Amino acid sequence: MSEDLPIRKIIHVDMDAFYASVEQMDNPDLKGKPIAVGGGGKRGVVNAASYEARKFGVKSAMAGNLAAKLCPGLIFVRPNFERYTEISKKIRAIFYEYTDLVEPLSLDEAYLDVTNNKKGNPSASLIAKDIRERIFNEIGLTASAGISINKFIAKVASDYNKPNGQKTVNPEEVTNFLEQLDIRKFYGVGKVTAEKMYQKGIFTGLDLKQKSLEYLDENFGKSGRYYYHIVRGVQNSEVKPNRIRKSLAAERTFSENLSSEIFMLEKLERIADEVSKRLAKSKVAGKTVTLKIKYSDFSLQTRSKTLPYYMSDKSIILETAKDLLYQETLNNSVRLLGISMSNLNTEANKKIEEKSVSVQLKFEF
Structure with a gap:
């Protein structure tokens, strides 16, 4: 093993039921009650559920009417993203007191590289504990954390x-941890892939580890190499403080299905306007x-359609979206439309390369 390989101490901080917890914190009457942030109507979707609601099987991305059936007395709360963003900024300010290597994944979770931290604390576990206590004492919310040698294991x-x-x-625990891990816990293994792995006798990390690189390449294509390395704890993806945004989007779910392109044009104009505003805000x-x-x-x-130049103007986005809408006949009535912009100028000519790293590292955690 080369002694030049990087040694990292990575923390993944994940807020507990963030949106729902913020609502319960701001409104004491909601504490201890099953709540769902989102819509409860025919077309409503749950953005987040409190732990009291999760006991009934309510979870994010679930249809609001189904959530209401699963949990009698479920309280629906309209989301307040401005408030969630405000709280998220306060949480990140705490992170930055420990390290500048903070990679936010969303409003409620982030990776921190505390290998060389501002507190001079050699224990990543103690740093995580300190951060969680500060979030609770200074903001009033609880957080959970995972600590390990790379981002993948920390997140799990x-x-x-x-x-x-x-x-x-x-x-020294990485090998055993990954070998015992349920295959569904490996990021990149969705329902379809998991079912395929089950059919091939792969149920745990140990089962996966026993498959050769050639076998995984043959059966899982480009993902095969990723599975081969990740089950061996090999991941050298750095914590990136300035994550490159890959896309920006807006979408709308309609209260009634739309059956004609003509009825969709007004909706598309509003969506294009929102996308344009978000592009401008993100510069x-x-x-x-x-x-x-x-x-x-x-x-x-x-x-999709790619133009030969960068654009953020609403009118161009709208006209392009219209062209795509009329590109072919609709298959059925439509319940949702969305517009996304990708191939952004923030990521031009930037390529991220991952290198492997051995897991048998010895240092204080």
Whole structure:
């Protein structure tokens, strides 16, 4: 093993039921009650659920009417993203007191590289504990954390002792931890891939580890190499403080299905306006416009067009989206439309390269 390989101490901090917890914090009457942030109507979708609601099977991305059936007495709360963003900024300010290597994944979770931290604390576990205590004492919310040698293991570990807990996977524990891990816990293994792995006798990390690189390449294509390395704890993806935004989007679900393109034009104009505003706020522009269409039978279709120049103007985005809408006949009535911009000028000519790193590292966690 080369001694020049990087040694990292990575923390993944994940807020507990963030949106719902903020609502319960701001409104004491909601504490201890099952709440869902989002809509409860026929077309409503749950953005987040409190732990009291999760006991009934309510979870994010679930249809509001189904959530209401699962949990009698479920309280629906309209989301307040300005408030969530405000709280998220306060949480990140705490992170930055420990390290500048903070990579936010969303408003409620982030990676921190505390290998060389501002506190001079050699223990990543103690730093995670300190951060969680400060979030609770200064903001009033609970957070969970995972600590290990790379981002993948830290993220998996943060889910082990939720809510309000943490788990450390020390270097010498990595091999055993990954071998015992349910294959569904490996990021990149969705329902379809998991079913395929089950059919091939792969149920745990150990089962996966016993497959050769050639076997995984043959059966899982480009992902095969990723599975081969990740089950061996090999991941050298750095914590990136300035994550490159890959796309920006806006979408709308309609209260009634739309059956004609003519009725969709007004909706598209509003969506294009929102996308344009978000591009301006982020100070970016893009070349590729993608139109997302979800039909009444929940089937999904996307249509894309790439222009030879960067754009952020509403009128150009709208005209391109219109062209995509009329590109071919609709399969059914439409329940959702969305527009996304990708191929942004923030990521031009930037390529991220991952290098492997051995897991048998010895240092204090």
